[in-house]
Amino acid sequence: MVSVRWTDIAVENLADIGEYIGKDSIKYAKIVVKNLFASTNILKQQPRIGRMVPEFNHPGIRELIRGNYRIIYRIIDERHIDVITVHHSARLLKNNPTLSDI
DSSP: OOEEEEOHHHHHHHHHHHHHHHTTOHHHHHHHHHHHHHGGGGGGTOTTOSEEOTTTOOTTEEEEEETTEEEEEEEEETTEEEEEEEEETTSOGGGOGGGTTO
C-alpha cells in the first residue's frame, strides 16, 4: 500500500478553499474540503489512477480532477506519494508558485 502525504502547502490550499466557500456556506465548505481530502484515498491502492498533468508531461506528476479542482500529486516511489497542491481549474496552473520547482 502507498503512503499518501499532504504537503503543508496542499493543506493550506484546502484551508483557503474552505475559507472562500465558507463566506457563503460553512456547511458546504466543510463538505467540499472533506470530499477533496478523502478523494486521495484511492491513491493508496491505485497511485497511477490520475492522469499525467499536461502542463508537465511527466509520468510522476499526476492529478485527480474533482469538481472544479485539480489535486496535483507526485509519485515519489512505489510506496510514497506527496499531494503537492489543490488548484482551481479556472486559474492557470503556470501561475501557481507551488509548482515552480517541478
